[in-house]
Amino acid sequence: MPREQIERQEMPTQDPQERIHNFYEVALGYPEEVAKLEAQRCLQCKKPRCVEGCPVEVPIPQFILALREGDLAGSIRVMKTKNNLPAICGRVCPQETQCESMCVLGKKGQPVAIGRLERFIADWERSTGVQKPEIAPPTGKRVAVIGAGPAGLTAAGDLARYGHKVTIYEALHAPGGVLIYGIPEFRLPKDVVRSEVDYVLSLGVDLVLDCVVGKTLTLEDLFADGYEAIFLGTGAGLPMFMSIPGENYNGVYSANEFLTRVNLMKAYLFPEYDTPVKIGKRVAVIGAGNVAMDAARSSLRLGAEEVYIVYRRSRDEVPARAEEVHHAEEEGIQFKFLTNPVEIYGNDKGWVRGMRCIRMALGEPDASGRPRPVPIPGSEFDMEVDNVIMALGTRPNPMVFTDALGIERTRHGTIVGDPITGRTTRPRVWAGGDIVTGAATVISAMGAGKRAAADIDAFLKGAFTEADWHVKKEEVPAAHP
């Protein structure tokens, strides 16, 4: 069939009526024939714009070419020259605003399904045995990476391949960061995360769990221990609330707490696992980012009868990925746009009973460039709900700073980091991911980890010294929560 006549291939998914009762993965991945067919669509542009849209610069045309020629091993090898975590990226990257948004085919029709092809090739490798890449000879230099999330894992993987000895320190009892506590099983199975973490460890990276840097060990301790460079990828921290009355009633969760209970602590398997979560009949999730979709869809799977996404702007401003919104709608999540809670009310035992909301209208653009939501006076109404989950984003965790003198922070509490090199204002300390940008995406954190790893490598190999240390203090624009 001529290339132009091939339609963008749909990915099979679990039936919505079935999947709302389980935590198995929703999207099932391409079968090999479909992947090859989709790969046929790629024009193999001489100047591939898709690569410009990828924060880690995956050689997209090359991996697709190898895939369509049936050289699956070659395809994944090309992929992994740039991306240590393709099975994760293939699932959770917002491709529609990155690589796929730049695809030439998208101008007139549908772009190549780059993300689905990435997922296919990564899953193929996992099922056939993961190859180990070439690793540079040991340099004898040691690097500490703080945080085993997307930024830290990426930085650690690259640094190990450059030949440095890397140890990752993780505060939780399992590696993965947001990949393991935040993103639900039905969107990113934990065994996928585990196998990508194992891959990074197979490069010779050590992992220390249950270790809170800033508390258990300080940066000074790590330097005294002989580490020559430190990368901070500690992520975002404290969840944000709205500061409205009733926010601390029982049954009000931050999305972080709710998702941590469900994902990391496996509350959906309670009482086989010890950590519970309380789900009522009607759940309202405040916010409309990916985290909000995850919380809403998890609530449904945990037995809620009605689940609402309550969002103060309109459908056009929804920050979640189109695919996640689509999946949520298919599952019966109800969207309440232009609606903002003003008060949560409870019963005499301190439990949530309902939520008072006000209708909003869109006004002039605000600092984010989006129309500012303005309350419509007198439009208050009540919603009966048993749970309210706040998915409003996070602000940086203060913990790591208890000892980290010399690391400048922005007025938002994030670390001042050079957007290109990841250098902080303290020599030998680099940072990347949400701790620098505020809540953003997995792939942007990975991009930051990658850039910092390259700069750390240059430093350790003597390309510059502490005397040359300078930081471009450009405030990195945060993604919309």
Add this chain to the structure above:
Amino acid sequence: MYEILYREDLAPVTKLIEVKAPLVARKARAGQFVVIRVNEKGERIPLTIADFDREKGTLTLIFQEVGKTTMMLGTKRAGDYLASVVGPLGHPSEIENYGTVVCVGGGVGIAPIFPIARELKHAGNKVISIIGARNKDLLFWEDRMRTVSDELVVTTDDGSYGRKALVTEPLKEMLSAGLKPARIWAIGPAIMMKFVSLTTQPFAAPTIVSLNSIMVDGTGMCGACRVSVGGQTRFVCVEGPEFDGHQVDWNLLLERQRIYVDEEKRALEHWKDHGCGCDDGC
């Protein structure tokens, strides 16, 4: 994995364990806590650090068996292991030479008040301590508290030992008699800390309490531990655990502590029905 080196039954439901956690012991200070996990399927729960030995690299933890997790923990013996011990978390107590201070420990709260009293004594304070429990069986560490206190009052609710009173009674008498402590520390069940705070408020005696809220990660990520202090939402794990007792919204704290009462019962029943004694939580 963190080895338990020693275990002691302080009372029928109050147990002491000494756990090997050298990195945590190296940094631990009075007033801080750890988050532990008993096994792979276990909850993450906060426990205050009752003592630490930097040389031996050990932490002393004291807990009361109230639900499945603490009961499972209670089955552990020397030579057994805990899946996680994370810390030290929270801010240490602010120890200075204030002059005269009062340390009030209720029930299992006697454990965390001990290192604070000891540090205060070392710093040169006159330490007056009041420890109490429901009955004689639940009382422990009277001897240790005596060694770090200039005065020690012991109470039991039922009069089975010491003075028959709640800890608030001798405290109120002292304050009424004109004692003006620079600071009062009170640690124990939330309801006790509430009443200590209510007792000291009319005397404007600065009262510090150590809040025992529900936590998950304990490192400032989840927000489960939020409390209202002075009308503002605060996070016990990273901003506490110590707060001004006069500013705490006690009713909210008490209600939040009861969120999972039903689930705790279910977990316990499930464990008793299915437990094979292997304490893997199966």
